[in-house]
Amino acid sequence: MGIHLSIRMLSKLLVLLLFHLVVANFVDSLQQLSCHAEESSALLQFKESFMIDKSASSNDGAYPKVSSWKPVGGGNSSCCSWDGVECDEMTGHVIGLNLSSSYLYGSLDSNSSLFSLVHLQRLSLSDNNFNYSQIPSSIRNFPGLTHLDLSWSFFSGQVPSEVSHLSKLTYLDLCCNVIENGTPGHPDRLLKLQPSDMRSLGQLPRSLANCVMLEYLVLSNNQFSDVFPIWLGTLPELKLLTMRHNGFNGVIGQSRTNFDFPKLRILDLSYNNFTGEIPPLFPDIAVNMSTYMQAQVHYAIIYVGRSVDYSITLAIKGLDLYYSKVREGFAAIDISNNKFEGKIPKFIGNLKELRSLNISSNILTGSIPSSLGNLRNLESLDLSQNKLLGQIPQQLTQLSFLGTFNVSHNNLTGPIPQGTQLTSFNSTSYDGNLGLCGDPLPNKCGNQRPPSTKEDNGSGSIGMVEFDFKFVLAGIGSGCVLGVVLADVLITRRQELFLRVVGMVRLIIWKR
Numbered sequence: 001m002g003i004h005l006s007i008r009m010l011s012k013l014l015v016l017l018l019f020h021l022v023v024a025n026f027v028d029s030l031q032q033l034s035c036h037a038e039e040s041s042a043l044l045q046f047k048e049s050f051m052i053d054k055s056a057s058s059n060d061g062a063y064p065k066v067s068s069w070k071p072v073g074g075g076n077s078s079c080c081s082w083d084g085v086e087c088d089e090m091t092g093h094v095i096g097l098n099l100s101s102s103y104l105y106g107s108l109d110s111n112s113s114l115f116s117l118v119h120l121q122r123l124s125l126s127d128n129n130f131n132y133s134q135i136p137s138s139i140r141n142f143p144g145l146t147h148l149d150l151s152w153s154f155f156s157g158q159v160p161s162e163v164s165h166l167s168k169l170t171y172l173d174l175c176c177n178v179i180e181n182g183t184p185g186h187p188d189r190l191l192k193l194q195p196s197d198m199r200s201l202g203q204l205p206r207s208l209a210n211c212v213m214l215e216y217l218v219l220s221n222n223q224f225s226d227v228f229p230i231w232l233g234t235l236p237e238l239k240l241l242t243m244r245h246n247g248f249n250g251v252i253g254q255s256r257t258n259f260d261f262p263k264l265r266i267l268d269l270s271y272n273n274f275t276g277e278i279p280p281l282f283p284d285i286a287v288n289m290s291t292y293m294q295a296q297v298h299y300a301i302i303y304v305g306r307s308v309d310y311s312i313t314l315a316i317k318g319l320d321l322y323y324s325k326v327r328e329g330f331a332a333i334d335i336s337n338n339k340f341e342g343k344i345p346k347f348i349g350n351l352k353e354l355r356s357l358n359i360s361s362n363i364l365t366g367s368i369p370s371s372l373g374n375l376r377n378l379e380s381l382d383l384s385q386n387k388l389l390g391q392i393p394q395q396l397t398q399l400s401f402l403g404t405f406n407v408s409h410n411n412l413t414g415p416i417p418q419g420t421q422l423t424s425f426n427s428t429s430y431d432g433n434l435g436l437c438g439d440p441l442p443n444k445c446g447n448q449r450p451p452s453t454k455e456d457n458g459s460g461s462i463g464m465v466e467f468d469f470k471f472v473l474a475g476i477g478s479g480c481v482l483g484v485v486l487a488d489v490l491i492t493r494r495q496e497l498f499l500r501v502v503g504m505v506r507l508i509i510w511k512r
């Protein structure tokens with residue numbers, strides 16, 4: 001027994017000892033990590049080719065990262081410890097360069113020494129001023145590149161097709177290289193100096209479809225003038241595509257395959273010149289129960305904040321904000337401010353993971369499809385400023401997470417479903433529909449019949465809110481039940497919903 005025990009202890013000790021050895025070795029290797037001399041000198045040359053100019057960056061945390069880049073003790077081996085430089089632990093090659101917000105000012109030429117760092121995997125140059133340089137075609141020298149962030153950096157001209165040589169690219173952010181009015185709070189960034197003929201980024205290179213690993217593609221706030229890049233639909237991993245504020249135009253046709261954009265979760269086409277019907281890009285995929293917008297999500301932990309405007313935050317804060325959201329199964333579609341026409345297609349009711357849908361400011365007609373009531377995770381629904389007709393379907397009361405709802409400036413008629421959470425929204429959500437009546441609008445409904453629910457009972461169950469609400473009704477007069485129900489709502493639903501339910505209860509008590 002005793003021997004047995006001590007053997008076990010001994011073996012534990014051995015394991016510990018081994019562990020220490022390994023760790024010590026590892027730490028050692030970190031300390032000895034030395035930069036290749038030619039890469040070091042390439043970085044120093046790169047540094048020399050730019051001016052440091054405070055107006056070149058606009059982020060609050062900006063500072064001149066390259067100022068600390070100096071050869072130490074006559075040798076050039078220290079570059080792995082320089083600010084913004086990341087080396088491979090085994091080979092010592094520079095594999096990451098993060099020079100975002102570094103006050104860099106000057107042009108980036110194709111012959112820049114930067115392009116001799118052929119082992120680069122991640123490159124961020126965002127929030128600097130490259131003085132309307134073209135994106136250099138030497139970018140092809142980085143075959144291992146996975147992350148490329150050139151946002152907010154005053155690049156102009158065509159995106160070179162050489163980008164498509166980057167077959168490992170997962171993350172491409174070209175956002176915001178044409179900014180009309182600077183960023184809020186940063187008047188320095190007005191583009192008054194920009195020569196007008198350099199503004200257009202022209203067409204997207206078709207060859208971008210070769211970047212088969214691409215997951216995140218941000219093209220927002222530029223002046224691309226092109227049709228919708230339907231050819232990107234073959235990218236098997238693409239999760240996010242945002243094209244907000246560009247000159248994209250034309251009808252988005254149906255593609256040849258019906259398996260386009262298999263993993264797309266965030267699509268932002270807002271502020272472009274698209275025409276024709278809302279494209280049926282995804283319906284078959286959603287019905288097929290594939291991964292598209294079907295992932296199970298555990299979302300209940302954090303209360304994110306009321307009526308978040310996801311797309312606007314994207315335009316301002318960049319891609320990182322979305323990175324985690326997409327991973328947890330977030331999905332959003334924003335096609336606002338275009339010239340889409342025709343009816344709201346029924347397939348949208350299949351996109352069950354959708355959190356935000358904005359189709360505001362188009363010329364859509366027809367009625368609101370009751371299938372939108374299937375989008376149980378929806379937090380934000382904006383249908384405002386279209387030409388929608390008919391009544392607000394009763395099924396929308398099933399959307400129990402809805403924090404923002406706007407159907408203003410359409411041609412809707414009939415009662416707003418009374419006694420539901422839909423009456424708790426600000427009355428401006430219903431403005432500009434002459435035929436709508438009932439709370440929260442001032443005009444009462446008279447003897448109109450409530451909207452019928454029999455049109456679409458395919459998905460069955462009653463909405464959560466309705467359910468709770470019935471309990472609340474039963475509980476009036478016995479404060480106990482009321483208390484229990486409200487407590488339950490408080491714990492399981494979001495705060496604003498709680499407020500809304502309390503609001504409804506108050507309403508009922510007062511009305512009785």
Ligand SMILES: *[C@@H]1O[C@H](CO)[C@@H](O)[C@H](O)[C@H]1NC(C)=O
Nearest residue numbers: 037041042044071074075076
């Ligand atoms: C270090 O780099 C500088 C600049 O590129 C170069 O002039 C110098 O010869 C290099 N020194 C060594 C020891 O490699």
Ligand SMILES: *[C@@H]1O[C@H](CO)[C@@H](O)[C@H](O)[C@H]1NC(C)=O
Nearest residue numbers: 061062063098099100101124
């Ligand atoms: C790059 O550096 C900035 C700070 O200058 C930091 O905020 C950002 O997260 C870094 N990006 C990456 C991808 O590490």
Ligand SMILES: *[C@@H]1O[C@H](CO)[C@@H](O)[C@H](O)[C@H]1NC(C)=O
Nearest residue numbers: 050051105106107130131132
């Ligand atoms: C920026 O571009 C302008 C116009 O092409 C040029 O006059 C100026 O010298 C450039 N500045 C730098 C720092 O390269």
Ligand SMILES: *[C@@H]1O[C@H](CO)[C@@H](O)[C@H](O)[C@H]1NC(C)=O
Nearest residue numbers: 045049108109110111112113
């Ligand atoms: C790079 O090319 C530009 C012209 O395109 C030239 O002015 C510059 O001197 C070149 N730089 C180097 C380091 O060769």
Ligand SMILES: *[C@@H]1O[C@H](CO)[C@@H](O)[C@H](O)[C@H]1NC(C)=O
Nearest residue numbers: 245246247248249271272273
């Ligand atoms: C959209 O088209 C209209 C005319 O059809 C044009 O005036 C406008 O400039 C276009 N917008 C963009 C962003 O290209």
Ligand SMILES: *[C@@H]1O[C@H](CO)[C@@H](O)[C@H](O)[C@H]1NC(C)=O
Nearest residue numbers: 259284285287288289290291
């Ligand atoms: C659903 O999609 C998968 C591919 O992910 C395919 O193999 C399968 O045949 C599809 N099923 C139907 C019913 O279309």
Ligand SMILES: *[C@@H]1O[C@H](CO)[C@@H](O)[C@H](O)[C@H]1NC(C)=O
Nearest residue numbers: 309336337358360380382404
């Ligand atoms: C929908 O888009 C419009 C215009 O793009 C914007 O003004 C509005 O705030 C958006 N709605 C929501 C709820 O984000």
Ligand SMILES: *[C@@H]1O[C@H](CO)[C@@H](O)[C@H](O)[C@H]1NC(C)=O
Nearest residue numbers: 387389390410411412413435
């Ligand atoms: C609103 O709809 C009614 C019919 O329901 C129609 O007579 C009227 O012209 C429409 N108004 C607008 C502005 O489209």
Ligand SMILES: *[C@@H]1O[C@H](CO)[C@@H](O)[C@H](O)[C@H]1NC(C)=O
Nearest residue numbers: 424425426427428429430440
């Ligand atoms: C509705 O919104 C408007 C402006 O957004 C605000 O002034 C008003 O107080 C709000 N009304 C209610 C009842 O919250």
Ligand SMILES: *[C@@H]1O[C@H](CO)[C@@H](O)[C@H](O)[C@H]1NC(C)=O
Nearest residue numbers: 360384385406408426428429
């Ligand atoms: C609804 O949208 C209209 C314009 O589209 C806007 O004026 C109004 O403030 C919005 N209401 C809410 C509650 O967001």
Ligand SMILES: *[C@@H]1O[C@H](CO)[C@@H](O)[C@H](O)[C@H]1NC(C)=O
Nearest residue numbers: 453454455456457458459460
């Ligand atoms: C609606 O529900 C009824 C019974 O609840 C069922 O008989 C009928 O088939 C359903 N209709 C549809 C379109 O699912």
